[in-house]
Amino acid sequence: MMKLFVQRRSVGRFAAASAMLALAAAFVQPVRAADEAPDKLIQRLSTDVLNTIKSDKSIKSGEIDKIMVLVDTKIMPNVNFERMTASAVGPSWRQATPDQQKRLEDEFKKLLVRTYAGALDQVSDQTVTVRPFRGSPDDKEVLVRTEVHGNGDPVQLDYRLEKAPGQAGGWKIYNLNVLGVWLVDTYRTQFSQQINSKGIDGLIAALEERNKRNGKS
Numbered sequence: 001m002m003k004l005f006v007q008r009r010s011v012g013r014f015a016a017a018s019a020m021l022a023l024a025a026a027f028v029q030p031v032r033a034a035d036e037a038p039d040k041l042i043q044r045l046s047t048d049v050l051n052t053i054k055s056d057k058s059i060k061s062g063e064i065d066k067i068m069v070l071v072d073t074k075i076m077p078n079v080n081f082e083r084m085t086a087s088a089v090g091p092s093w094r095q096a097t098p099d100q101q102k103r104l105e106d107e108f109k110k111l112l113v114r115t116y117a118g119a120l121d122q123v124s125d126q127t128v129t130v131r132p133f134r135g136s137p138d139d140k141e142v143l144v145r146t147e148v149h150g151n152g153d154p155v156q157l158d159y160r161l162e163k164a165p166g167q168a169g170g171w172k173i174y175n176l177n178v179l180g181v182w183l184v185d186t187y188r189t190q191f192s193q194q195i196n197s198k199g200i201d202g203l204i205a206a207l208e209e210r211n212k213r214n215g216k217s
Helices: 011-021 038-055 064-078 081-095 098-117 183-216
Strands: 127-130 141-149 155-163 171-178
Touching (some): 038 141, 038 155, 064 171, 081 098, 081 183, 171 183
Antiparallel strands (some): 127 141, 155 171
């Protein structure tokens, strides 16, 4: 069976920092204001996630149940996870039933959390710098580039965000780039192989199996 996880190249240098930030800046307070600039949002989230990981021993040790609770309560308000999952699945998303779409979202989220949880104990003195932002007030989608600093060369970590509709919508993350690899694009290639072979239900089954194996490791 294909490997349902992102190849992280040399992310090992800052595996914990880049990994958890690649989970869309987890463990932070929901967006404070709808008019918060996207680069300011990412700076705040990045700082908060590193501080939280450093201060919570159970998170650093990769305690899945606690991580999952925090993902549900803190990550999701800042991420358009439906769009992220739909983009990863590709055109077949539109043919999936509402139940299949929900199961895909649930298993994709578990996959991301379990893939990266084991790296948390490597967080130490990392910091994040947001590179100069080139967006305009009228933009509906933007790119925010950051660098994770620690021992060694900086790790590139970029975010694509969209402006959510409504006055309280704020900015939502829908894709991430770790060391030049876009998360959604990588999974789309992997998922399409499974869908072409065994359909949507086959992809769901493969994700479930992968998550069960990760849960036993």
